[in-house]
Amino acid sequence: MKYRYSLLVLFIVLSVPESNAQDRVSMPVDSGWRFAAGNLQDAEHTDFDDSGWDAIGIPGRLNLSGAGQYFWLRADLTIPESLQGRPVWFETGKAVCAFDLYADGIYCGTRGGMPPDYFARPQQNNAILLPSNVIEDGHVVIALRAYYNGSETFLPGFNLVNAAQATFITHFQNLFNMRVYIILSFICLFLGSYFIAQFIARPNDRASLFYALSLIFIATYFYDMGSERTLIDGLVQRAVGRASLSASLGFLMLFLMKFFGAPGYRLVRAVVAVDIIGFGIAFMLNLADDSAINTVFNLSLLPVFGVIIFGVLIVIKAARRHERDAWPILIGLLAGVGFGIHDIVYQVSGKDPFAWLQGFTFFSLNLSVFIAMSSRAARAQKDLDVYIRQTAEQRDRLTELVSSAETLAGETSRVAKALDEAVSGVAEAAARSANEAGAIGSSVERQNRTLAAASEAVEGLIASIRSVNAELETEAESIAKTAGETGSLIEGFSLVGEGIEGAAAFSAGLDSLTLGGRRDMELLASAMERVKTSSSEILGVVDAVNDFAERTNLLAMNASIEAAHAGIAGRGFGVIAQEIKKLASASAERASRIGVIASGIDGAVSEGFNLSLQVKNSLDKVAEGAAETASRVRDASMRMSGQRSAGTRIAAESEALAASASRMREEAIRQSSFSERVSGNMSELAAVATDVGRAAADIVARNTELASQSEALTKLAARARETAESVARLMAR
Structure with a gap:
């Protein structure tokens, strides 16, 4: 928009001279001019003879013999009718030389400056007033005494002009030029x-x-x-x-x-x-x-x-x-x-x-540059205003920040102090943790040793259970044999009864029967002796089983205690220890029952043995008297009936003892399985204990690292405290 305004103003200025153009009169006088070099005398006078001068054409160029030369121009001009009867001016044009103007020998004015103060302004157009008395007759002789400090000069066209044109030249054309x-x-x-x-x-x-x-x-x-x-x-x-x-x-x-x-x-x-x-x-x-x-x-x-x-x-x-x-x-x-x-x-x-307009060419260029720089400066000023505003805002924020920094400095000091205390607590906790980790490591080592001992004990238990199992198998076979022999004994008792009855029926063959009975009784006594011996061995086995049950129970109690010491890691082992304890109690109970049965068998066998001795004695006495023998045979027959009943009971108890021995064998197998599980759990517990040991070692290492970090935190807290004090001192300034 501003460019449009500038062009409008320029248009108005340029259009002002055109508004009175119809009043301006300018008549060219370019013909009849003569030229002569040199500073001639009296050449301005009207009667001066210039016939020997050179005729020249104007506008045109004049070649001079050298720089700094005078020369003359003359012409006899006729005043145009349009200018007659009113003032007339001589328009010099934009000549590059300086000259004095004479009209009919009268000095009228100068263009530029003649030596010694020579100067010529080629951009300037001059209008020199001609005296009115010299143009009354309509003719005038114009003589120009010129000087140019150059070897060639340019002469523009000359004009005779009226007052309006002279004013235009003086006030408008020279204004722009x-x-x-x-x-x-x-x-x-x-x-x-x-x-x-x-x-x-x-x-x-x-x-x-x-x-x-x-x-x-x-x-x-x-x-x-x-x-x-x-x-x-x-x-x-x-x-x-x-x-x-x-x-x-x-x-x-x-x-x-x-x-x-x-x-x-x-x-x-x-x-x-x-x-x-x-x-x-x-x-x-x-x-x-x-x-x-x-x-x-x-x-x-x-x-x-x-x-x-x-x-x-x-x-x-x-x-x-x-x-x-x-x-x-x-x-x-x-x-x-x-x-x-x-x-x-x-x-x-x-x-x-x-x-x-060459000057306007360069001025328009410089003006456009100035506008561009002003535009950039305006934008820079705008940016500067924004920057100043932002700076003011930042200053206010900085003030708030300084205030906050003062508060933060105090808070930092307090935090640093609290950090010192916390670091000290952390260091103490780390030391305690390290000590406790060391204690854990020692406990883990003791636990590992205990687990090793328990593992050895469990392995011994498994071996003992296997041994008991083998002994129970042997005992079961022995009981089975005892049952068979008891059956044989019962059959013998039956045969003895039949013999006694036969003795009663067949008295004649009493001696032979008595001998046979004696031999049978000897066999019976020997068998009973073996049964008694077997019963004694069964009682020994029962005592061994009771002792094993007590040892197993004691081992289960120790395993429970160690499981309690092991904590969560030993909980599975504790369950297994309880199961072992239950098995030990069941083994002790069954062993007690076997002992009771074995004692009954021993009593019955002792009784049968005594009876066999008595039968033997009776048979010995049979020979002494038949009557007494018959009586005793009857008595023996009655006793044999009791022995048969006792033998039947012994057979039943033997079968029960065999069934109990079979169950003991099965329990022994189960104890062996549980013992193997206990051994596996103890191995796992040992691995867990090893992991716990490694974890304890890691805790010790971490505590060492924590201690070094605590030391670094202590130094950092000291630096924070020093920084806070520095900030406080800076804020105090």
Whole structure:
């Protein structure tokens, strides 16, 4: 939008002169001019003879014999009818030389300055009033005494103009051709000083330095273009001003390289340095010849156009990267190119425009750069405002943080103290844990030794049970044999009864029967003796079983105690120990029953043995008397009936004893199985005890590590306390 406003203002300014264009009169007077070199005397007078002078065409160029030459121009002009009867001005055009104007020998005015204070402003157009008395007859002789410090000068077209055109030239055309450049010069100088200050504030901002130097040099060029008088020697000022244009564009190129971060900065910097130094030396070497200065200036425009083209490429690349700052500069470059095309078109056509716009070309470029930098600075200021606001917020947060840090410092001190106490407690707990772990390790070792002893005892128990099992098998066989012999005894008793009955029936054969009975009784006594011996052995076995049951019970009690010492790991072993205890109780009970039965058998056998002795005695006495024998036979028959009953009972008890022995054998097998299970559980318990030992060793190692960590925590707590004290001291400042 701001660009539109600028163009609107420019349009209004340019359109103001056109509003009274119909009142302005300008009549060209380009014919009839004669030229003569040298500072001739009285050439201004009307009666001076100039017939020998050279006729020239205007506009055109004049070749002089050397720099710093005087020359004369004369023409007899006819005042156009449109200008007769009113004031007439002579328009000099933008001549590059200085001259005094004479009308009919009367001095009317000067363009520029004649030696010794020579200067000429080629951008300035002058309108010099002609005296009214010299144009009354409609004719006037114009003589120009000129001076040019060059070998070739350019003469634009001359015109006779009215007051409106003279006012237009003085107030509008010279405004755009000269005074505007003075304004632009001071603007650029001010901006250059501003960016110099920016560079001093930020020495790393080379872009600001290059732009400031570009503005200062272009300000020098603008001042040379717009100043009506020179501050120093005219040619020196012109050379400095025109050299400044090349330097300004060179620094502007360096600015664009830095501003957009284009590659090849060092190469371009070297080229710019060569360009500035080279053309600066060329201008200084030609200070005595204005034509040579113009030639060098025209040559210096070639790299200027190269800079503009290169700058356009850099800015287009930046615009394609969507850099916002590239667009104002691109617009300025395009506007500058438009202004340049305007000047080129007029120069090619040989016409003198209302204003040469080359200065606007460079000013539009610098103005667009200023807009881009201002836009970037505005964004930077906006970012700075955001940063300041964020900084203020961060400062408030920092204040809160400092307050929190003070609180945290105190809390840290308290935490450090508590940490010291906790670390001390941890160290003590670790030491106690290490001691307890050592005790656990010792207990595990004792448990392992106890388990080893128990394992040996269980193995002995298993071997004993196996031995008892073998003995019970032998005893069962013996009982089975006893039962068989008891059956034989009963059969013998039956036979004895039958014999006694036969003795009663057959008295005649008593002696032989008595002998037979005696022999049988001897056999019976021997069998009874063996039965008694077997009964005694059964009682011994019963005592052994009772002793084994007591030992098993005692071993089960010890195993229960050790299982209780082992805790959870020994719980399974305790269950097995209880089972062993129950088996031992059952074995003791059955052994008691076997002892009772064996005692009954022993009593019965003793009784049978006594009876056999009595029978033997009776048989011995049979021989003494038959009557007594018969009586005794009857008595014996009755006793034999009792013995038969007793034998029957003995047989039944023997069968019961055999069944009991079989059950004892089965219980012994079960005890062997349980003992093997106990042995396996004890092996597992030993493995568990080994694991417990390793765990205890790990606990000791971990406690050692815990102790080292506790020491590290103690140091850390000391550091935290020192840090808290440092923070507190810092907060106190």
